[in-house]
Amino acid sequence: MLFADDTVASLAAAVELVNSAEEPDTLTEIAQLDAFFEKHRYTGAHAGTAAELAAVRAQRAPLRRLLTADRDTAVAVVNAILAEHRAVPELVRHDGLDYHIHAVPPQAPLQVRIAVETAMAMIDLIRADELSRLAICADDSCAGIVLDLSRNRSRRYCSTACTNRNAVAAYRARKSAN
Numbered sequence: 256m257l258f259a260d261d262t263v264a265s266l267a268a269a270v271e272l273v274n275s276a277e278e279p280d281t282l283t284e285i286a287q288l289d290a291f292f293e294k295h296r297y298t299g300a301h302a303g304t305a306a307e308l309a310a311v312r313a314q315r316a317p318l319r320r321l322l323t324a325d326r327d328t329a330v331a332v333v334n335a336i337l338a339e340h341r342a343v344p345e346l347v348r349h350d351g352l353d354y355h356i357h358a359v360p361p362q363a364p365l366q367v368r369i370a371v372e373t374a375m376a377m378i379d380l381i382r383a384d385e386l387s388r389l390a391i392c393a394d395d396s397c398a399g400i401v402l403d404l405s406r407n408r409s410r411r412y413c414s415t416a417c418t419n420r421n422a423v424a425a426y427r428a429r430k431s432a433n
Contacts (some may be wrong), residue, residue: 258379261355265376266402268295269318274399274413276315299361310366318373322389322400329381336374340367392417
């Protein structure tokens with residue numbers, strides 16, 4: 256394993272959140288926020304309100320900037336997030352998960368927990384000089400973010416849809432060349 260489970264989980268959640276802004280927007284209803292909350296096993300406060308949905312949606316652009324930043328910029332953004340939310344890392348164990356890091360209390364607003372958990376995960380990528388694990392989708396019509404944790408660093412597309420669209424296009428190009 257390249258990174259700790261909580262790092263991988265936080266990065267996957269952040270990438271999904273950022274990519275939810277791509278067309279079609281997949282985070283427009285409270286039910287979608289509830290599903291995101293459950294899928295990524297967030298703990299703590301979850302109001303399930305329109306205000307919380309709006310606050311989480313507002314995190315997409317800042318997280319995109321963080322996930323696509325160069326190393327020095329990413330460090331500055333991580334430090335700013337941690338300072339703004341007065342993050343104090345603490346080892347915790349809950350819900351069948353072994354020890355992992357939480358840096359804000361569970362009653363902190365969901366959007367704060369998402370921002371801080373992403374910043375904490377980015378610390379691992381920055382320290383390992385592995386920011387190349389994050390990239391923009393190779394599909395020219397997509398601006399989604401790819402989290403490539405594969406051993407051979409071969410992931411190029413942000414989703415199965417983009418992978419399939421490009422495979423079909425390549426197949427059709429080969430067929431028309433014959």
